[in-house]
Structures are given as structure tokens and as C-alpha cells.
Amino acid sequence: MHTKYSKTLFLFLFLLTHQLTFAQDNDYPQDYLDKEFHKARRDALRTMLPPNSVAVFFANAVRNRANDVEYVYHQDPDFYYLTGYLEPHAVLLIYADMQSSPEGNSFNEAIFIQKKNAKAEMWTGKRLGIKGVKEQLGFDVVFNGEDFESFKTELTEFNRVFFFNFKNDVRDTPDNADLFSLIETFKAKAEYPADFDPVKEQIYQMIREDDLASAQQTTQYISYQARIKPSLLNDEYIKAFIEAKNEEAKQLVKASIPPPSHNLDANALSSIMATLREVKTPAEIDLLRKAVDISCVGQVEVMKAMYEEMSETEIQGIHEFVFKKYGAEYEGYPSIVGAGANGCVLHYITNNKMRVGNDLVLMDLGAEYRGYTADVTRTIPANGKFTTEQKAIYDLVYEAQEASFNYCKPGQPIYITTKISREVINKGLAALGIIESPETTHNYFPHGVSHHIGLDVHDRGNYENFEPNMVLTVEPGIYIPPGSPCDEKWWGIGVRIEDDILITEKGYELLSDYAPRKSDEIEKMMKQESIFSKLALPNIDNRK
Ligand SMILES: [Mn+2]
Secondary structure (H helix, E strand, C coil), rough: CCHHHHHHHHHHHHHHHHHHHHHHCCCCCCCCCHHHHHHHHHHHHHHCCCCCEEEECCCCCCCCEEEEEECCCCHHHHHHHHCCCCCCEEEEEEEEEEEECCCEEEEEEEEEEECCCHHHHHHHHCCHHHHHHHHHHHHEEEEEEEHHCCEEEEEEEECCEEEECCCCCCCCCCCCCCCHHHHHHHHHHCCCCCCCCCCHHHHHHHHCCCCCHHHHHHHHHHHHHHHHHHHHHHHHHHHHHHHHCCHHHHHHHHHHHCCCCCEEEECCCHHHHHHHHCCCCCCHHHHHHHHHHHHHHHHHHHHHHHHCCCHHHHHHHHHHHHHHHCCCECCCCCCEEEEEHHHHHCCCCCCCCCCCCCCEEEEECCEECCEEECEEEEEEEECCCCHHHHHHHHHHEEEHHHHHCCCCCCCCCCHHHHHHHHHHHHHHHHHHHCCCCCCCCCCCCCCCCCCCCCHHHCCCCCEECCCCCCCCCEECCECCCCCCCHHHHHHHEEEEEEEEEEECCEEEEEECCCCCHHHHHHHHHHHHCCCHHHHCCCCCCCCC
């Protein structure tokens, strides 16, 4: 009897504890990328590194908003992709070959992270610490940041040390294991030259590898960079290359360029990471689908809810409420809600017009779900009905987008969508009399049409051909700000239609098809009853 009772009690307690753990776990998102994903991406990166090299990645900086308040922390997407680590003040080393520690252990990667600290965690939340990073992120070699300095790794001995050069936006704090200190330690270990200039090194490299065919490309790159940093043109070799009149003279410059005096490479990682990140894994595609669906629900709910008295701010709020209702943590980029002429400002994020009136409202928003962001734009008439002019411009953008979709398949160059959209729009603008002829130079469509999406809204990519499992936008637009050299009736019309597609073996899949795109389908959707029309909040105007 006694035994049986104990057994039952034990079983009961066991089930209870188990149940509690289970319930607690389930109260938090379970669908982040798993540690196997991040490990597989590190392994894929390793295969792209030349022998006897190491790639070094730093966590993003914590950035200050004002006084003692920081901006919401966002991990560097490359760092997240390779680690899953969401905290600041960390550095990752990925070696091409096996290394041995002084204790005789072999390893080919190491991560240095934020140390557990009960006091700090009381203010800013739980840290994974060494144990958490080993168990949850699957790293074997994990140290606290403070141990980076004494960590034995002879960076100067490698053929190549790859990293992204540092931006001067990292604050030094009293903590000797903060990002600032980790970077200083790296610079000391790698004998980073005080005058290190990756752009100059890139130009030297291009000149060294230059043949007659690429001379123009090198010259273009130099003139682009010189606009940012004019002093580049004072460099004796760059100056000589620009001034070289013929191939013979260019060859002389090429032969005179000194070899690099160190093993640091701050250029190559961007194309290596682009190659890795531009093609998505099934797990990434699942998260992107979710982010896109959520963003489309936002567009649909706003289509139903919109009326003339709404403000841009409120419209933004409905989208973002929908994102959060579905568990998306963030917006992937600052939300754009622009009525009328505001829609002609490409990155209008002020969103403070208090009444959208009879204008078109351009809404470019993306939910970020578990790190992956959508990028969807709809442009709708605030009062539910396109005017003749609004519809003419809208339908032209739609036509350009439809024409571009036809070319979204493996083997086609990504820039083709821009080329096709441009052709359709130039022809259409001329037919409407907005420009003189399809050949007229104009500024009504100043941007490209396709970019990758992923951990970044403008995700890394090499931008060559479409390949299966790439996820990209197709987003033509026409913007006619007031004062444009055309009939006034077109002024203040800004239209962008932006959809997200998954490239498949034979073509593409439209991921953002939940939100209507066609002008008459939008008008139909806008007639539907909205849940938000029942939302009544107290009037606070007369409170003192
Ligand atoms: Mn976009």
C-alpha cells in the first residue's frame, strides 16, 4: 500500500514536473532555425575558404538612441546566419583547417560570447552563457569574451584572414569584453595596419588582375569610390592607372603595384556570404513564406479598414498590429505609408499625414518572422475607388510587373525584371502623354525591380542569374511628384506594386498572392467589412 502510494505520488510528481517544463517551453516560439541549420551553414562556408585561412565575424554593435536608451538590438545577419546567437559582444572564428589547442584538442571553429552576469541579466534579460551556447547553438569551443585576448591563435600565420572591415560606430564601455575590446584584440592579434584601407586594396587587386577587357570596369570602380573618398585619386598607383593612356602604360602600372604587405582581406567575405545566402534552404523558405503571408494579411486588413479620415500613422499601426498578432517580432525595415505625394518619396517613413483623403496610399511593409523579412507593397485608393488617372498609372505598373514575372525563371539574369519593367513603363508613359516618347529620359521610375529578401530586406546576393530557391521581390513603380514636367492631373500619383517570389525549377511561385494586386480586385476587397471599424476607443481630447 505504502509502496504503491509512493509510486503513484512519484509518477504524479514526475508527470507534473514534466508537464510544467513542457508548458514553459511551449510558451515561447519553437520555430527558430535549429542549431543544425547554423552548423551546416558554417560547414558550407568552410568549404569555400582557401587552405590555411580563417574567417572572423563580429556581432553587431549596440547602438544608442538617446541618453541611456539603446535602439532595439539587431544581430548582424551574417553572424546570426552562422551562429543563431542573438546577443551582442561576440566574435566567431571559422578555420578552413583543423587547429590544435595547447592542450592538444582539435577544433575548426570557436566563438567568444557574453559572460553570464546575474546583475546585468536582471536589467536586460537572460544570456545564454557558455553552457547555453554549447547546448542550444551546438558549438563545442565556446569562451567568454574576456578570454579572447589569451586565446592562442596566430592570426598572422594564416595565408588569409577574412573579415568585414570595421565601422566607426562601436562604443567603448568599461567592460573589457565588449565589442570594442574584441575588435581591439583582433586588431592586435592580426597586426592590423593603422592605415588599413580595404577599398584601396580592392582597387590594387583589380589592377593586378586587370586585362584590357576589365580596364573599364576597374576605372568605373575607382571613380565610384573616389566620389566617396576623393583622396584615393592621390594614391600614386591609382593615379598612374587612371592617367595611363594606352594598354602598354596600364601594363607598366600593373607590374609596379606592390604585393600586399599583410594577410588581411576585408573584401572577399561579401561575395562568399552572398553565394551562401542568396539560395535559401527549405527551413528558410518556410520562415519567408510565413513572413510574406503575415504581411499580406496586413495589406488585406488595411484594404478593408481604410477610409478617408484615417491617418498614415494609424494605417501603419494596423499593419504592425497584424504582424504582432501572428507572432512576428519586428518589422524587417521601417514601415512606409505614404498618401498622395508622400507615396512619391521612395523611403518615406515619417508616416505622419493625419488624413489620407482621396489620395492613393502607398504601403510598403514587411513582417520579420524569426529573423526573416517579407517586403510587400500595395497602393490603394483611400476612398475605395481609383480615379481615371490613378487607375491609368496603377494598371501600367501592374502590366510592367506581369510582363516581368514571365522572365522569372532559372537561367534568366536577375536584372531582366528591371529591363522589362522599364520597357513597359516607358512605352505606357509615352502613350499617356506623360513623356514625349519611350526613349525620353525621365525620373518617374528611378529604382531597380528585384532584390533578394531573407535576413536582410535587401539580402546578400551576387545578382547574376535566377536560381531555384532564391526568394526575390518584383517591384516596379511610377512616381509623379507635384511639379513634374507633365499635365498637373498626374501630379501626386505614386504607385508601387511589390511582390515576393520563390524561384522554382521551371519558373516561380508567387508567395504574396494572398493580397490582391489587380485594381478591380483591390476595389472589391475594399468594400468588405472590417473588424477595425468596430474598434472604438475613448475620446481623450477634453481631459486636462
Ligand atoms: Mn523592396
